[in-house]
Amino acid sequence: DARVTQTPRDKVTEMGQEVTMRCQPILGHNTVFWYRQTMKQGLELLAYFRNRAPLDDSGMPKDRFSAEMPDATLATLKIQPSEPRDSAVYFCASGLSPKGIYGYTFGSGTRLTVV
Amino acid sequence: KQEVTQIPAALSVPEGENLVLNCSFTDSAIYNLQWFRQDPGKGLTSLLLIQSSQREQTSGRLNASLDKSSGRSTLYIAASQPGDSATYLCAVRIQGAQKLVFGQGTRLTINP
Numbered sequence: 288d289a290r291v292t293q294t295p296r297d298k299v300t301e302m303g304q305e306v307t308m309r310c311q312p313i314l315g316h317n318t319v320f321w322y323r324q325t326m327k328q329g330l331e332l333l334a335y336f337r338n339r340a341p342l343d344d345s346g347m348p349k350d351r352f353s354a355e356m357p358d359a360t361l362a363t364l365k366i367q368p369s370e371p372r373d374s375a376v377y378f379c380a381s382g383l384s385p386k387g388i389y390g391y392t393f394g395s396g397t398r399l400t401v402v
Numbered sequence: 403k404q405e406v407t408q409i410p411a412a413l414s415v416p417e418g419e420n421l422v423l424n425c426s427f428t429d430s431a432i433y434n435l436q437w438f439r440q441d442p443g444k445g446l447t448s449l450l451l452i453q454s455s456q457r458e459q460t461s462g463r464l465n466a467s468l469d470k471s472s473g474r475s476t477l478y479i480a481a482s483q484p485g486d487s488a489t490y491l492c493a494v495r496i497q498g499a500q501k502l503v504f505g506q507g508t509r510l511t512i513n514p
Contacts, residue, residue, distance in 0.1 A: 329505075332502070335501055378445065380446075382500075392448065395445040
């Protein structure tokens with residue numbers, strides 16, 4: 288089965304440090320999403336790309352978060368500087384749009400803990 | 403703004419029962435609706451996808467229905483098993499957009 292691969296699986300870092308999360312979408316998928324999941328807020332959309340172009344990053348704190356797609360096989364989410372409130376599970380998902388008839392596939396997530 | 407609500411937040415039933423999970427959404431202008439399963443500490447596994455033009459989808463013991471006009475979807479699980487214990491999330495894709503809007507999920511426990 289094709290899958291979305293996220294690295295690292297777990298990350299513990301100190302407040303103020305830079306964190307980079309990576310995602311390899313399914314080959315051929317043209318839409319990539321970054322979601323954040325917390326107990327309090329549930330799943331929140333941070334940003335998404337279509338054909339590597341950012342379409343919506345309104346869910347991201349702009350002063351510290353940045354999302355990029357250097358190429359079609361890699362999406363990155365960076366936090367600099369990290370804060371304890373950033374502790375959450377970050378999910379990447381990919382799919383095909385505008386068709387989207389197959390839905391979206393999620394990766395296993397990166398569990399981030401900022402201490 | 404699209405809002406997705408799932409009721410109940412948690413459900414505990416004995417093994418073997420048939421059960422229904424509910425999902426409601428405020429804006430009927432959706433492209434499709436997707437049901438996911440999430441095990442503790444794991445990612446999201448897609449269970450069923452229903453396009454806006456469809457009324458239901460089935461996969462094994464799972465059946466999902468969609469009533470777009472009333473803003474509702476249900477996930478029916480037949481003959482529940484302890485292995486079905488997980489959190490079930492529904493998500494709608496807004497028409498004209500690519501993003502999914504998620505409900506808060508229903509945490510399901512099947513007791514042996």
